[in-house]
Amino acid sequence: MAITVKNPIVEMDGDEMTRIIWKMIKDKLLLPHLAMDLRYYDLGIKHRDETDDKVTMDAAQAVKEYGVGVKCATITPNAGRVKEYNLKQAWKSPNGTIRSLLDGTVFRKPIIVKNIPPAVRSWKKPISIGRHAYGDIYKSVEYRVPGAGKAELVFTSADNGERVSLVVHDFTGPGVVMGIHNTEKSIRSFARACINYALGEKSELWFGAKDTISKTYHGLFKEVFDQEAAARSVDFAKAGVRYRYMLIDDAVAQIMKAEGGMLWACMNYDGDVMSDMVASGFGSLGLMTSVLVSPESKYVYEAAHGTVMRHYYEHLKGNPTSTNSVASIFAWTGAIARRGELDGTPDVVSFAKRLEAAVINVIEDGVMTKDLASIAEPSPAKFALTGEFIDIVAKKL
Numbered sequence: 347m348a349i350t351v352k353n354p355i356v357e358m359d360g361d362e363m364t365r366i367i368w369k370m371i372k373d374k375l376l377l378p379h380l381a382m383d384l385r386y387y388d389l390g391i392k393h394r395d396e397t398d399d400k401v402t403m404d405a406a407q408a409v410k411e412y413g414v415g416v417k418c419a420t421i422t423p424n425a426g427r428v429k430e431y432n433l434k435q436a437w438k439s440p441n442g443t444i445r446s447l448l449d450g451t452v453f454r455k456p457i458i459v460k461n462i463p464p465a466v467r468s469w470k471k472p473i474s475i476g477r478h479a480y481g482d483i484y485k486s487v488e489y490r491v492p493g494a495g496k497a498e499l500v501f502t503s504a505d506n507g508e509r510v511s512l513v514v515h516d517f518t519g520p521g522v523v524m525g526i527h528n529t530e531k532s533i534r535s536f537a538r539a540c541i542n543y544a545l546g547e548k549s550e551l552w553f554g555a556k557d558t559i560s561k562t563y564h565g566l567f568k569e570v571f572d573q574e575a576a577a578r579s580v581d582f583a584k585a586g587v588r589y590r591y592m593l594i595d596d597a598v599a600q601i602m603k604a605e606g607g608m609l610w611a612c613m614n615y616d617g618d619v620m621s622d623m624v625a626s627g628f629g630s631l632g633l634m635t636s637v638l639v640s641p642e643s644k645y646v647y648e649a650a651h652g653t654v655m656r657h658y659y660e661h662l663k664g665n666p667t668s669t670n671s672v673a674s675i676f677a678w679t680g681a682i683a684r685r686g687e688l689d690g691t692p693d694v695v696s697f698a699k700r701l702e703a704a705v706i707n708v709i710e711d712g713v714m715t716k717d718l719a720s721i722a723e724p725s726p727a728k729f730a731l732t733g734e735f736i737d738i739v740a741k742k743l
């Protein structure tokens with residue numbers, strides 16, 4: 347008998363190879379076991395184009411309403427894609443649209459399997475990374491200083507027109523200068539999203555910045571994190587986890603010696619760099635999950651990778667593919683487990699956990715797609731094709 351999922355899950359379909367995998371996952375792993383009320387939004391590039399991208403906004407709105415969504419990877423069109431799919435225009439990144447509507451933060455977490463050893467020996471549990479996705483050098487103004495002159499930072503108050511001016515540097519020759527900013531609102535949203543995620547996962551929360559050097563800019567980040575963590579101290583105690591502030595270089599050093607299991611909240615640039623380090627340290631993009639969490643605790647789960655275009659083109663030519671479906675499966679299990687937790691339906695949560703265990707067992711039994719076969723120890727004699735892998739997981743389940 348199917349397990350009933352009480353409240354709706356917002357489903358966002360996507361593009362190319364991941365769209366093909368998406369259907370297999372639903373048909374073979376989910377629908378035979380679960381009675382779900384899926385609110386379906388087709389974010390495939392053609393449908394986004396037909397609806398002038400309204401469908402993306404509608405999907406984000408539905409996540410706001412129901413609280414839990416699961417998203418397939420989607421094409422972010424560039425000039426080449428506009429031509430390829432004959433689009434009206436190069437629509438914005440759906441992830442960007444959804445993120446800004448929900449004011450969310452993206453967390454990435456690797457899936458750990460025993461036979462794919464992490465590059466760092468001490469890493470035993472996943473390290474999640476939360477990247478602040480607003481401001482700093484990603485919204486900067488830069489100027490290449492041609493020669494001697496004075497660079498100043500000027501702020502004019504909207505309230506009373508008062509001007510504050512600081513000298514950045516008195517140049518005696520050519521150089522370069524940059525202005526960056528952030529907003530207290532965005533930092534606070536980020537801190538709250540990180541706290542919600544850490545408490546949800548019952549993991550320690552680390553935040554690192556350089557407030558010894560940047561007492562005001564980085565100092566504000568530290569101040570906001572400290573305040574927000576203090577406001578939730580009861581919840582931290584209840585979850586049995588703690589919040590730790592470290593200087594960023596200390597955090598980096600400690601990560602390399604840690605077991606894992608923490609959420610590492612990173613400022614924008616640190617998150618950009620460190621998420622790639624952590625992803626490659628744990629093995630493969632195909633094992634990296636991603637979830638968008640809003641300050642109001644709305645969740646959108648997805649795989650961290652894209653639509654795996656190269657494999658899709660092979661598939662279109664009729665060639666066999668070996669595309670890893672694990673991160674997409676875990677996007678579903680993440681959403682289903684969250685739905686079950688919010689609904690208070692433990693059988694739904696335990697189905698998600700069983701499916702995750704089935705996937706991990708299959709890989710640990712030596713059945714895996716090509717991307718993993720090359721890094722597994724021992725390396726399997728042959729790799730599984732896209733559909734084969736999902737069929738074997740279905741059997742295990």
Ligand code: NAP
Nearest residue numbers: 419420421422631632650651652653654655656669670717
């Ligand atoms: P990609 O889809 O992440 O794939 C890049 C390469 O990584 C693949 O060609 C493949 O390497 C490997 N790979 C990634 N995921 C894999 C998986 N599940 N199984 C096996 N190998 C995997 O990035 P892309 O090809 O640069 O981008 C394609 C499209 O995805 C773009 O239109 C982009 O806009 C979109 N995108 C969407 C999202 C999102 O929706 N969240 C994120 C990123 C990119 P090999 O070819 O060597 O096998």
Ligand code: MG
Nearest residue numbers: 617618619622
């Ligand atoms: Mg990066």
